[in-house]
Amino acid sequence: MFDSISKSLEKPPIYTKAKAAFWNDEHISKQMLKAHLDPEFEGASRKLKFIQESVIWIKESVSPVKYPLLLDIGCGPGIYAEKFSKEGYQVTGIDYSKRSIDYAQQSASKQNLDITYLYENYLDMDFKKVFDFATMIYCDYGALSTSDRKTIMQKVYNHLKSGGKFLLDVFSMEKYKNFQENQIWESCPVGGFWRNDEYIALNKNCKYSDTVTLEHISIISKNEITAYYLWNTYFTINTLTAEAMEAGFKVSGLYSDVAGNNYQKNSATIAILLEK
Numbered sequence: 242m243f244d245s246i247s248k249s250l251e252k253p254p255i256y257t258k259a260k261a262a263f264w265n266d267e268h269i270s271k272q273m274l275k276a277h278l279d280p281e282f283e284g285a286s287r288k289l290k291f292i293q294e295s296v297i298w299i300k301e302s303v304s305p306v307k308y309p310l311l312l313d314i315g316c317g318p319g320i321y322a323e324k325f326s327k328e329g330y331q332v333t334g335i336d337y338s339k340r341s342i343d344y345a346q347q348s349a350s351k352q353n354l355d356i357t358y359l360y361e362n363y364l365d366m367d368f369k370k371v372f373d374f375a376t377m378i379y380c381d382y383g384a385l386s387t388s389d390r391k392t393i394m395q396k397v398y399n400h401l402k403s404g405g406k407f408l409l410d411v412f413s414m415e416k417y418k419n420f421q422e423n424q425i426w427e428s429c430p431v432g433g434f435w436r437n438d439e440y441i442a443l444n445k446n447c448k449y450s451d452t453v454t455l456e457h458i459s460i461i462s463k464n465e466i467t468a469y470y471l472w473n474t475y476f477t478i479n480t481l482t483a484e485a486m487e488a489g490f491k492v493s494g495l496y497s498d499v500a501g502n503n504y505q506k507n508s509a510t511i512a513i514l515l516e517k
């Protein structure tokens with residue numbers, strides 16, 4: 242028992258992927274869906290008020306008339322996708338959470354929205370079509386390793402028409418500075434976010450390199466000890482721009498967030514609008 246706990250707490254090499262499923266785990270995905278759909282909670286999607294402002298700004302900046310075919314990467318249960326569709330985009334959403342995609346499909350069908358949803362790993366995406374506009378919203382880009390970021394940037398580039406746009410956001414170095422290294426344990430006798438039944442969670446937050454953090458969570462329950470790794474890479478305008486340009490993109494706009502607020506040095510996020 243002690244050896245298993247101790248092994249689960251070992252510091253993994255940077256960007257190690259945990260063996261256990263996260264987005265697609267039967268129980269965790271249920272909690273994530275709840276988090277996505279809570280209009281006042283920022284855990285999985287941003288608050289509804291921000292999303293509404295964001296969609297208005299996006300529509301004004303990258304008009305659905307000129308850029309109708311929109312690919313929403315990591316679309317979750319379709320909160321943005323539905324609003325994009327109502328604003329006149331022809332939306333394709335891709336996500337690797339089966340629960341989110343099932344919810345999104347049912348919700349679109351109830352509202353008669355013509356949205357194509359795909360349950361797929363975006364790192365493997367290979368559509369036989371190109372889009373006018375792609376979005377990857379709520380800092381999912383920074384959750385990827387350096388090589389996976391390279392893959393997604395190139396894949397998005399290849400899936401856009403010439404002149405097509407790509408909007409994404411990332412956490413900034415300001416957010417990195419405020420990241421607290423700590424170790425916390427949590428006892429959940431009636432279950433909670435990680436499991437349906439009793440468990441103990443050992444949470445360790447640590448800074449890796451100068452731009453990478455890990456939230457390392459070890460779940461101890463009656464039957465198992467399981468480690469989860471939530472990585473985050475933080476960016477400056479220069480490091481983000483360099484990764485985009487390596488794939489062939491030009492920078493078309495820089496903002497504090499995907500609601501188009503002016504870029505500020507102390508903003509926790511950076512949003513970038515790229516052009517192929």
Ligand SMILES: C[S@@+](CC[C@H](N)C(=O)[O-])C[C@H]1O[C@@H](n2cnc3c(N)ncnc32)[C@H](O)[C@@H]1O
Binds near residue numbers: 317318338363
């Ligand atoms: C932080 S959430 C953001 C969801 C949505 N963009 C929003 O703002 O409401 C990230 C989403 O990316 C999805 N995701 C993570 N890794 C993925 C992958 N490799 N392929 C497809 N989707 C993935 C998750 O399932 C989750 O729905």
